[in-house]
Amino acid sequence: MPSLTLDGKKVDFQPGETIIQAATRENVEIPYYCWHPRLSVAANCRMCLVEVEKAPKLMPACQTAATDGMVVHTQNEKVKDAQRAVHEFLLVNHPIDCPICDQAGECKLQDYYMEYQLAPSRVVEHKVNKPRLEELGPHVVYNAERCIVCTRCVRFMDEVAQNPQLGVFNRGDHSEIGCAPGVVLDDAYSLNTVDVCPVGALTSTIFRFKQRAWNLKRSDSVCGGCARGCNIHVDQRSGVVYRLLPRDNDAVNKSWLCDEGRLTYNRPNEGKITEALIREGQDAPTTTDGVAALNKAVELLKPLANAGKGVAATLSLHATVEEAYVFGRFVKDVLKADTIGLVGLLPGGQDDLLRVADKNPNRAGVMAVFADMGLKPVDERELMQRMKSGTVKAWLAVGHETSFGPELALAAKGLEVVVHVAYARGPIAEVARVTLPGVSWVQTDGTWVNVQQRAQRLKAGFLPEHDAKPTHAWLMDIASRLGVAYAWPSMTTIRAEIESQLPSFREAKLTQVPPTGTQLPWAVPAEAASKI
16 A cells, blocks of 8 residues: 655555545644535645645645655644745634624634634734625525635535535635525525535524534434434534534435435424423313323323223334334233324425435334334324224324324314323324323434434433433333333343344344444335335
8 A cells, every 4th residue: 555654654545545635534633724525626725735845835735646655744844834824814804703703613713823823913904895794595694704715615516516506706805705696595405505614604594693602512413304314413502402513424414414404403492392281171281290191191091001992002203213112012012002103294305415205214213113013004194084983082192293283183182082292292282181291302312214224323412301201211101000011221221122022123233333323234115115
């Protein structure tokens, strides 16, 4: 394998790699603005200049191909002088508005100033004035005064989104990023331009002025916007989710996330239930404590235990594999229900980049669990028909994520028993006799299986509030009070039982799913692609 010498250390590289790629792999920091590992090379910021022995001048590390025997210096005084000069040049017309900039705390200009320049400004002339609040599209605002024209956003729209809505206009220190007359930045992936912007020039209308980056706590999770299962970072403060950002995963979403997925950040916040609800007669639901609600749910379900006939149990396609297994066991062991249903969201927009039509993140996982357990689910329409005909007289509804919420609630108004578990208030909660507060996917430890049959782990980013707790915990509590005790002291034991009991998951190793997921050794049945 060819190698080069980097600051006195021998570094191997693959043919075709550049100096910055070899250095990044060896954790040698070379500062940069315009370079991005998933975009073409522009080499226009010049921040990554390094000294290559026998070269007549400093070379941009992002553009210079590594060659066998090359000797590179990144830390000598010649390189440091160039870095200071380049950084000073980039800051010549930059406004001093860090206190009001959304990028503060995550800005490369701030970081590199402290590390590579750390010198007062020598500018005495008036700075070039440019537009400050230009709405490029419904989700992106542009501040040209902050822009260093690295062209990352332009290259993203050209090369990844393949929708060249952005360009560079004017020349010299009057250069700006913008859209051609009559064009707006309304692509389904427009907010990725905010992600790739290394400074505060492009900001998100969704997150703008909502929180400071250093006040947010970050956890890793999976996007619930569709069955692609893009890997994400969840940024929250005090139990309120403020934004979702893409997390690198070469096998699923690389470094990108669609705008539709980002907008699901508010699902854990809207109508959030942290206290149990109980409804008497025809009155509206009122809050109560979790113990009282659990007692009421047991009281309602006790006559139905082992009855089988007349009981419907439904599960949301947003449930995890572990929740689906516990739910299936509950239905078989406790209710012996004759109707088991899947509820979910109707198909939506799709494209060739990330978005898929199925807006239910774990259809594949839930259906595989039920198939292995011998449970044949019905859809919402069949369930509503059975409710209206009087075949179903009691309903256990787990999850509220359905496009048929109002219709299901209307059909369930005449039922004697409706027990509901959900993390957000919706139409079903308004007709349920008892609603037990669950937790959203950002507070759940579990597994989803995406459309590519890849198992990916959800991690709880913060603890449940008040009486809220995971769905499987509520089902276990109800089961134990109805005479069926499950020996699952932890989520790991549930996963181990799934591996041992369900054929589809025997080789899945759910207990060892890595941060980027694991490919399952099975194909989703044809039914998994069918409509809800």
